[in-house]
Amino acid sequence: MAKPNVVNKEDLIKYAKECLVDKGIEKFTLRAVAETAGVTQGTIYYHFRTKxxxxxxxxxxxxxxxxxxxxxxxxxxxxxxxxxxxxxxxxxxxxxxxxxxxxxxxxxxxxxxxxxxxxxxxxxxxxxxxxxxxxxxxxxxxxxxxxxxxxxxxxxxxxxxxxxxxxxxxxxxxxxxxxxxxxxxxxxxxxxxx
Missing domain, CATH: 1.10.357.10 (Tetracycline Repressor, domain 2)
Structure with a gap:
């Protein structure tokens, strides 16, 4: 289940680093970061316009x-x-x-x-x-x-x-x-x- 939009930018960066290490840059997507963080893609797009x-x-x-x-x-x-x-x-x-x-x-x-x-x-x-x-x-x-x-x-x-x-x-x-x-x-x- 997705977490509410209370995840801050710094936390998302931590999740993104984790995702990058797990998946590698070739499979790194905003969707993958959202899944790693347990949030919606909209939350990711709220903080980051692009990959x-x-x-x-x-x-x-x-x-x-x-x-x-x-x-x-x-x-x-x-x-x-x-x-x-x-x-x-x-x-x-x-x-x-x-x-x-x-x-x-x-x-x-x-x-x-x-x-x-x-x-x-x-x-x-x-x-x-x-x-x-x-x-x-x-x-x-x-x-x-x-x-x-x-x-x-x-x-x-x-x-x-x-x-x-x-x-x-x-x-x-x-x-x-x-x-x-x-x-x-x-x-x-x-x-x-x-």
């Missing part, structure tokens, strides 16, 4: 939750950020399949492109803010903290693409060396501070 809007809200929710968790960790913040990115990096990553499917859709949909741009800008700003808390100055002269934030975000997204496309992508080795790269940059900053 794409719901998918964008899922991506935004995952990103915001992740950045909130990372930002609250003053100790080993970068290690936590790398571990968080690594946990979503796999051949079968639902998050990255969703994210890159939306990127592909955005080439023909200005609204999706704008929303994804907002999400990426927010991620870049969060990374830059976290780096400015970690580094007193840029590790390499001429490369701003803002650019470091963009570059590190691009590295994480690039690793995700490779992991999605290569079943045997060396995730463990690559993320271990990525952490080593960050450690090397931290050492450069510390040397400059002395």
């Amino acid at each position: 794409e809007q719901l998918l964008l809200d899922i991506v935004q929710n995952i990103c915001e939750t992740s950045w909130q968790e990372i930002s609250q960790r003053n100790d080993h913040m970068i290690d936590h950020a790398i571990a968080s990115a690594k946990s979503r990096c796999s051949y079968d990553s639902h998050f990255h399949k969703l994210f890159f499917s939306l990127v592909a859709s955005s080439f023909n949909n200005v609204e999706i492109r704008g929303k994804l741009a907002e999400i990426i800008i927010t991620e870049n700003e969060a990374l830059t803010g976290n780096l400015s808390n970690l580094w007193t100055d840029t590790p390499i002269e001429g490369v701003s903290l803002e650019t470091w934030g963009i570059l590190l975000n691009a590295i994480v997204d690039g690793l995700a693409v490779q992991a999605l496309l290569q079943k045997d992508f060396p995730i463990e080795k690559t993320y271990k060396e990525f952490a080593q790269l960050i450690s090397g940059l931290n050492n450069l900053v510390r040397k400059e501070d002395k």
Whole structure:
């Protein structure tokens, strides 16, 4: 039996994530989300005009939750950020399949492109803010903290693409060396501070 329309948007996003994991992006529909949530399709349409809007809200929710968790960790913040990115990096990553499917859709949909741009800008700003808390100055002269934030975000997204496309992508080795790269940059900053 369908639940009354007292389900809020945040709860529907949780149900939609559950549905996405259970059914995969290929079988993900607003009807499937309604069934998972135990509500009518009308309830879903009340909160989300289209499947794409719901998918964008899922991506935004995952990103915001992740950045909130990372930002609250003053100790080993970068290690936590790398571990968080690594946990979503796999051949079968639902998050990255969703994210890159939306990127592909955005080439023909200005609204999706704008929303994804907002999400990426927010991620870049969060990374830059976290780096400015970690580094007193840029590790390499001429490369701003803002650019470091963009570059590190691009590295994480690039690793995700490779992991999605290569079943045997060396995730463990690559993320271990990525952490080593960050450690090397931290050492450069510390040397400059002395």
